[in-house]
Amino acid sequence: MKYKINIEKVNTVDEVKAYWTNEDYIQLLKRFDYPDAEDSDAESLRELLFMAITDFEPGEAAKLVLDYKLGEELSEGQIEQxxxxxxxxxxxxxxxxxxxxxxxxxxxxxxxxxxNGKFPSSSATIIHCSITSSNTDSNLNKATVLRLLNDGLSDRNIVKRLFEEQMNGDAEFPEAEYIIWNLETSENNHFKITTSGNLIKKEEVIASEWEKEIEDEDDSDK
Known part of the structure; x- marks a missing residue:
């Protein structure tokens, strides 16, 4: 099937605020010994959390947040490290x-x-694009979206270099699920792709519009 890809905008960001919910802030405030967190004004939860966090040493604060988000998957020793x-x-x-x-x-x-910068900063890349095809019912998953982006990326891109066969459709691509952190779709075939700023840098998106043909069977590839 032939697709047309149009890059509308690419942003580099140093956080994705929507990731953290008010419930996350409340649960973290409790872990940082802030009393009656659930009674706090929703608009001030983030600021209150930052104040509570900085009452702790950075390493100890990191352990508490890591345990909250990854405690079920990482051991105590891994979190410490x-x-x-x-x-x-x-x-x-x-x-x-x-x-x-x-x-x-x-x-x-x-x-x-x-x-305020005691931890080294990282980045995320957010790509806004449209992807259209002759099949209006086409359901694009993360692997297919990455393969469609392939021709618009610089050859310096680390994903293209590390996953050449997968990006070319010559091998299964389970890693796509973790390369694209979030894939949102909206009306008019618009896609919002959030990924690591280390894996896809803004300057590595070198084309604004192109066409690419992909075998139909790839649409169901995970």
Whole structure:
């Protein structure tokens, strides 16, 4: 099937505020010993959390936030190690288990904001684009979207280099689920793609419009 891709806008951001909910803030405030967090004004929860966080040493704060978001998947020793490493390196960009990288990014940037830069900063890339085809019922998953983006990316791009066969459709692509952190669709075939700023940099999106043909069977590839 032939697709037409049109890049509307590419942004580099240092946080995705929508990731954190008011309930997240309330639960974290409790972990940071803030009393009656659930009674606080919703508009002030984030600011209150930042004040509560900075009453703790950075490494201890990192452990508390990591345990909240990843405590069911990481051991106490792993959390201890990551909390130390986060103070000197962008762990979220290098962590070997790709399925954890997005959550590590959100944790890292929350701490970066709270401590005004004591933690190294990372970034996310948000791509706004339209993807159209002759089949109006086409249901695009993350693997297909990445393959469609392939021709618009610089050859320097790390995803193209690390996953060449997958991006070309010559191998299954389970990693796509973790390369694209969030894929939103809206009217008029508009897509909002959120990914790591380390995996796809804004300047690596080098085309604004192109066409690409992909076998129909790829549409169901996970």
């Amino acid at each position: 990551i909390s130390n490493d986060m103070l000197i390196d962008t762990v979220c960009e290098e962590y070997p288990e790709m399925e954890l990288q997005s959550r590590l990014f959100h944790v890292n940037q929350l701490l970066f904001k709270a401590y």
